[in-house]
Amino acid sequence: MSEQPLFKVTIDNITIEVPAGTTILNAARKIGGDVAPPAMCYYSKLQGSGGKCRTCLVEVSKGSEKDPRPMPKLVASCRTTVMDGMEVKNITSPKVLDARAGVVEFLLLNHPLDCPVCDQAGECHLQDLSYEHGKEGTRYEFQRRTFKKHNIGPYIQLHMTRCILCYRCVFVADQLTAKREHGILDRGDHSEIATMIEKSLESDFIGNVIDVCPVGALTDKTFRFKNRVWFLKPMDAHRDCPTCSGKVTLWNRGDEVFRVTARKDEWGEVENTEDGKPAWICNTCRFEKKQTSDWVIEGPRMISRQSVISQGHYAGNIGMHKPNETFSAVHGGRQPKLMMDIHTASEVNKPNIELSLINGPAHSTDFNSKKD
Amino acid sequence: MQALTNRAKDVSRKPMSFMESLYLPAIFKGMAITFSHIFKKNPTISYPEQKRPFSPVFRGLHVLNRDEEGRENCTACGLCAVACPAEAITMEAAERLPGEESLYREEKYAAKYEINMLRCIFCGLCEEACPKDAIYLSETFVPASFTRKSFIYGKPDLLIPNPKTDPEGYEKARGKAEPTTASAASPN
DSSP states (O other): OTTSOEEEEEETTEEEEEETTOBHHHHHHHHOGGGSOOOSSOOTTSTTOOSSSOTTEEEEEEOOSSOOOOOSSOEETTTOBOOTTEEEESTTOHHHHHHHHHHHHHHTSSOOOOTTTOTTTTSOHHHHHHHHHOOSSOOOOSOOOOOOOOOOOSSEEEOGGGOOOOOHHHHHHHHHSSSOOEEEESSGGGOEEEETTSOOOOOTTTTHHHHHOSSSSEEETTTTTTOOGGGSEEEEEEOOOSSSOOEEEEEEETTEEEEEEEOBOTTSSBOBOTTSSBOOOOHIIIIIOOSGGGOEEEEEOOOOTTSGGGTTOGGGOOSSOOOOOOHHHHTTTOOOOOSOOHHHHOOTTOTTOOGGGSSSSOOGGGSSSOOO | OOOSSSOOOOOOOOOOOHHHHHOHHHHHHHHHHHHHGGGSOOOOOOTTTSOOOBOTTOOOSEEEOBOTTSOBOOOOOSHHHHHOTTOOEEEEEEEOOTTOTTTBSSSEEEEEEEEETTTOOOOOHHHHHOSSSOEEEOSSOOOOOSOSGGGEEOHHHHBOOOTTTOHHHHHHHHTSSSOBHHHHHSOO
């Protein structure tokens, strides 16, 4: 690696030296911040990903030191490697911003925009992308495309209408699992993620398609409709798992584990373990270990302050540290006299209904006293 | 310290004059003001027989809305709860079963929805946050009560009557017939 020449590349007037063969996107990510173009389909941990969604388009205003002509069209930064002396414009180019707004409009053409129902809302890359780079409104006037519903097993919920065809899940199924059972059927705007003959996806690592999906097309069925992500506490935890690294993020409410995901970095990708491999997690860790006692909790997961997930987690004080009750110590052992125990009046969060232990979404039958 | 306005007056420390030390002139002057109010218009009304019209933007008790077919609008998206500065709103979501399509508008709905009226500050941010037109602040007060329990409003208390089965109750709860200050000012 050390013999590789270092190329000097300038992105948005910030110069950085990267090894030859680095893509513009990865060079920009080394600088970080707003300079890094958004990416919906590129996933650095999956070979062959990228080049499909066109959200990472950048303008190359100077090809290289030897050939200073600009590139005639905007290029996909995830697939274009840097050249020595290349100058790239991302957010400083009005052309790029305009093109990106167009790309967002295209991605949202057939998107149902059912964010209030969708479990991905709050951590959805398409939501972030359209807020940051999109325009208000669409010019599309036709019926949005819909699909026949596929049931792909007890763990993963597929919502084909939300899919943006980034192919990340196909790469996961291809590269992580022994036998690929799902992929893209049909072509053009009919193409859909599905299994060929109503197969359940039961390979050991197939749950990772949930983590790589940038939208809510593939979501965790065991977490479906249980809670919104921004009401949950993300906690780093690990367990001794024979099949995977066992390093996960738990999404807790109180002491209940509502959801288990892999740990994600600032680009929304799965973090690496110490040995430099992506910390994919297995289905057992993801879907079956929903007890706090299954896990060794390391501490609160730091979430970007700008994310809705960190709302209410004042000053980063999210954790398992319950506040110390000082009342009885101060009042000579006397317990505080409660005006009302909320559970005597409230129907929500009943101690005898543990939502996290229900397989799949809750139904009206799961609540003791049926309303309406 | 520099005064912010020039309206401050120094307190007078002079000893009272003879007329002032009698107090009577000042007392009669005060009583004259008091008695003159007997002949003025009475500003109080006898609630609840008589009611003042509300402003059309009055923010009172919440209602959970239904669409014209009587299905609940709420999908338990949690935006009202996240917008609530008093953290008064809690909910639990559930998936609609086949056969419940006439009850809930979308595949996800709020199985439990609660507003703690002891915490609520009636700011109306839940109404503003709602993407589904599901929650509204109506033009009624939260009734007074002797127990704390009765201020935990669940779905049966909040839901608007079904327009299919109870059209009169639905229209009444919408409150369109009630006079407001806007309709009193411009009669149309």
